[in-house]
Amino acid sequence: MTARTPDSARDIPEATVARLPVYLRALTSFAEEGTTTCSSEELAVSAGVNSAKLRKDLSYLGSYGTRGVGYDVEYLRYQIAREIGVTHDWPVVIVGIGNLGHALANYSGFRSRGFRVVALLDADPTRKDEVVAGLDVRSFEDIESIVAEHAVSIGVIATPAIAAQAVADRMVANGITSILNFAPTVLSVPDGVGVRKVDLSIELQILAYHEQRKSIAPASEDAS
Amino acid sequence: MTARTPDSARDIPEATVARLPVYLRALTSFAEEGTTTCSSEELAVSAGVNSAKLRKDLSYLGSYGTRGVGYDVEYLRYQIAREIGVTHDWPVVIVGIGNLGHALANYSGFRSRGFRVVALLDADPTRKDEVVAGLDVRSFEDIESIVAEHAVSIGVIATPAIAAQAVADRMVANGITSILNFAPTVLSVPDGVGVRKVDLSIELQILAYHEQRKSIAPASEDAS
DNA sequence: AGGAGTTTGTGAACGGGAGAACAAAACGAG
DNA sequence: CTCGTTTTGTTCTCCCGTTCACAAACTCCT
Numbered sequence: 001m002t003a004r005t006p007d008s009a010r011d012i013p014e015a016t017v018a019r020l021p022v023y024l025r026a027l028t029s030f031a032e033e034g035t036t037t038c039s040s041e042e043l044a045v046s047a048g049v050n051s052a053k054l055r056k057d058l059s060y061l062g063s064y065g066t067r068g069v070g071y072d073v074e075y076l077r078y079q080i081a082r083e084i085g086v087t088h089d090w091p092v093v094i095v096g097i098g099n100l101g102h103a104l105a106n107y108s109g110f111r112s113r114g115f116r117v118v119a120l121l122d123a124d125p126t127r128k129d130e131v132v133a134g135l136d137v138r139s140f141e142d143i144e145s146i147v148a149e150h151a152v153s154i155g156v157i158a159t160p161a162i163a164a165q166a167v168a169d170r171m172v173a174n175g176i177t178s179i180l181n182f183a184p185t186v187l188s189v190p191d192g193v194g195v196r197k198v199d200l201s202i203e204l205q206i207l208a209y210h211e212q213r214k215s216i217a218p219a220s221e222d223a224s
Numbered sequence: 225m226t227a228r229t230p231d232s233a234r235d236i237p238e239a240t241v242a243r244l245p246v247y248l249r250a251l252t253s254f255a256e257e258g259t260t261t262c263s264s265e266e267l268a269v270s271a272g273v274n275s276a277k278l279r280k281d282l283s284y285l286g287s288y289g290t291r292g293v294g295y296d297v298e299y300l301r302y303q304i305a306r307e308i309g310v311t312h313d314w315p316v317v318i319v320g321i322g323n324l325g326h327a328l329a330n331y332s333g334f335r336s337r338g339f340r341v342v343a344l345l346d347a348d349p350t351r352k353d354e355v356v357a358g359l360d361v362r363s364f365e366d367i368e369s370i371v372a373e374h375a376v377s378i379g380v381i382a383t384p385a386i387a388a389q390a391v392a393d394r395m396v397a398n399g400i401t402s403i404l405n406f407a408p409t410v411l412s413v414p415d416g417v418g419v420r421k422v423d424l425s426i427e428l429q430i431l432a433y434h435e436q437r438k439s440i441a442p443a444s445e446d447a448s
Numbered sequence: 449a450g451g452a453g454t455t456t457g458t459g460a461a462c463g464g465g466a467g468a469a470c471a472a473a474a475c476g477a478g
Numbered sequence: 479c480t481c482g483t484t485t486t487g488t489t490c491t492c493c494c495g496t497t498c499a500c501a502a503a504c505t506c507c508t
Contacts, residue, residue, distance in 0.1 A: 012433075015465060021429040025408065039485065048410035052467055059487055067486040068474040084429050085436030092428070099327035104424070106323045109408055113425040114432060153435055154428065177438060178431040180424075184249065184333055186272035194434045196427045200328070200404075201337040203420045204316070204378065205245040205308050207402040208338065209236075210418045211377050212309030214401060239495060263455065276497060283457055291456040292504035449508100456503080463496080473486080478479100 012083075016057045020080050021113075022047045023054070027077040039070040086114025091150040093176075095167050096159030097122040097130070097137050100182055104158055105133040118150045123163065140167070147174045154178045161185040168195075236307070240281045244304050245337075246271045247278070251301040263294040310338025315374040317400075319391050320383030321346040321354070321361050324406055328382055329357040342374045347387065364391070371398045378402045385409040392419075 012020075026046040030038055040058075044051035058064065058071075064079050065071045081087050092115050094104055104110075105120055120132055123140040130137045138146070146152065155176040157164050164183035171179060178194040181187050184202075187195050236244075250270040254262055264282075268275035282288065282295075288303050289295045305311050316339050318328055328334075329344055344356055347364040354361045362370070370376065379400040381388050388407035395403060402418040405411055408426075411419050 013465070017430055017433050018426070020433070021423075021426040022410070024429075026410075041485085046410070048412070050467065052469090053465090055486065056466085056488080063487070065486055066474065067472070068476095068484045070485070083433070085432045086429060090428075090432050090435070099330045103323035103327040107424060109425045110428065113429065115425070115428055154431055156428075178435045180427050180431060186246070186250075186270070188272070192438070194431055196431055198422055198424070198427060199245075200331060200422070201333045201339070202242070202245040203404050203422060204314075204334065204339050204380075205248075205310060205337065206241055207378055207404060207418055207420055208309045208314050209241050209244070209307070211314070211402045214416070237495070264457095265455085274497070276499090277495090279455095279457060280496085287457070289456055290504065291502070292454045292506095294455065452505105452507085454503100454505080457501095459498105459500090461496105461498080464494090466491105466493080468489105468491085470489080471487090473484100475482105475484080477482085 012060045016060055017084075019047070019049065019053075019057055020084055022049075023057070024077065024080045024084065024086075025113075027073055027080065030073045031077060036073055037070050038073055040065070043071065081114070084114075089114055089116040090154055091116055091118040091152045092154045092156060093117070093119045093121060093143065093146060093152050094156045094158060095121045095140060095143075095171075096157060096163070096183075097127055097132060098158065098160075101158040102132055104156060104182075105135065115154070118152060119146045121146075123159075140170070143170060144174050147171075147176060152176060154180070157181045157183050157187075159183055236284045240284055241308075243271070243273065243277075243281055244308055246273075247281070248301065248304045248308065248310075249337075251297055251304065254297045255301060260297055261294050262297055264289070267295065305338070308338075313338055313340040314378055315340055315342040315376045316378045316380060317341070317343045317345060317367065317370060317376050318380045318382060319345045319364060319367075319395075320381060320387070320407075321351055321356060322382065322384075325382040326356055328380060328406075329359065339378070342376060343370045345370075347383075364394075367394060368398050371395075371400060376400060378404070380404045380406070381411075382406045 023043065026043055040055045041051045044054040061079055061083050064076050094101055094117055097120050105117060110117060120135050120137045121140045121143055122137050127137045128139060153176055155171040157167050157179060159167055161183045164181060164185045165187060168179055168187045168189055172189055172193055177192065181195060181197040184199055189195055247267065250267055264279045265275045268278040285303055285307050288300050318325055318341055321344050329341060334341060344359050344361045345364045345367055346361050351361045352363060377400055379395040381391050381403060383391055385407045388405060388409045389411060392403055392411045392413055396413055396417055401416065405419060405421040408423055413419055
């Protein structure tokens with residue numbers, strides 16, 4: 001007899017949290033196709049996971065399905081969006097407007113999935129004249145006023161590795177509590193600050209490892 | 225010579241494989257500073273992991289340390305590189321030369337970490353005149369000859385989501401067996417083909433979830 | 449040479465996540 | 479109204495990964 005945790009489920013496993021955005025995207029896809037209802041099996045296939053896993057994941061949010069019927073696409077989509085916290089947009093600053101920073105600033109997926117880039121910052125003064133994705137690149141020194149003005153809590157680091165830690169420190173000092181790091185460095189931040197890293201060469205190296213194994217032992221099985 | 229299994233360790237856990245590149249980078253960093261020896265504790269701090277975990281990870285490769293002393297930086301660096309398979313360069317093709325494709329093509333970290341971009345492909349014929357990062361953008365139709373000529377086994381997808389599955393199919397049909405996918409889609413590929421995905425908005429959404437939680441229950445602890 | 453001090457490598461306990469399997473609940477047919 | 483069908487929500491078990499703790503092994507100093 002559980003004491004019913006209807007809205008704010010207490011603790012959702014990290015692995016589940018990482019999959020919720022995938023479900024959200026699949027549901028959005030269904031909605032765009034005009035599908036109003038889907039079973040856990042359909043949604044699981046679309047998200048590329050096991051249906052039992054999907055049902056267990058959703059059960060952490062509450063009982064939003066109907067037995068014998070399935071899930072209401074729009075309703076479930078909203079519930080997941082609310083749980084993740086993307087029913088409203090999050091302001092985001094991007095620091096480091098090099099090749100990658102450009103790409104991120106122009107990435108339309110951010111805007112459509114709950115994020116709004118409010119500022120582009122770069123330490124290089126020669127970049128201050130540029131306008132990227134409709135925003136003019138501003139000095140990194142402006143971070144304090146920008147974070148304060150827009151109540152920014154999420155920062156993206158797209159600088160060279162050498163500058164990343166200093167940028168992170170400065171972000172934290174100005175109240176940013178979540179950082180997405182594209183620089184190939186291990187960041188150290190205080191407790192309570194969330195960091196996720198995206199490392200392009202690490203991903204390729206993992207692929208290379210498995211690739212090498214395939215050619216050495218072709219008769220063995222494979223772990224994707 | 226091969227009494228035990230010193231060279232080709234049988235099966236390295238996936239979680240360990242994902243950390244080896246981090247250790248490799250930390251060791252490279254040590255080598256550049258002139259450090260010739262390091263303890264598991266030093267390396268663990270530099271890689272941002274627990275030292276016991278690091279030692280266990282390294283133990284899957286063999287016993288390359290010396291008790292009471294530590295690890296020889298250069299020797300261990302080479303052993304990890306050999307295990308991952310980046311002692312020689314891997315040829316890579318990038319498909320989709322939009323904003324992100326540009327950034328990837330220009331990313332110097334690939335070259336320095338065991339990968340060589342041999343071709344840039346795009347389905348849009350208006351892009352065929354462009355030269356990016358010293359390579360001219362070629363038609364996606366050329367994939368067959370390029371893959372055959374350079375013995376490419378790793379492909380990078382940086383196309384819009386709508387095109388990603390078709391590109392992946394075509395890659396697989398031409399012998400590519402490892403795919404790094406930046407498009408926000410779930411790819412389905414045959415067994416034996418490795419796929420890793422990098423999804424920018426998912427990473428941000430995970431951060432947003434934790435961020436939302438912080439503001440709701442500030443007295444609770446945090447999972448990074 | 450021997451003992452003290454380090455540091456690695458690993459055995460064992462622990463916790464979390466994945467998947468199978470099943471009971472509970474809703475719908476529809478007759 | 480009752481029964482069969484469908485699909486969810488949940489329990490149970492197994493496996494992988496993390497962490498602790500300690501013995502083995504090496505160096506240095508006396």
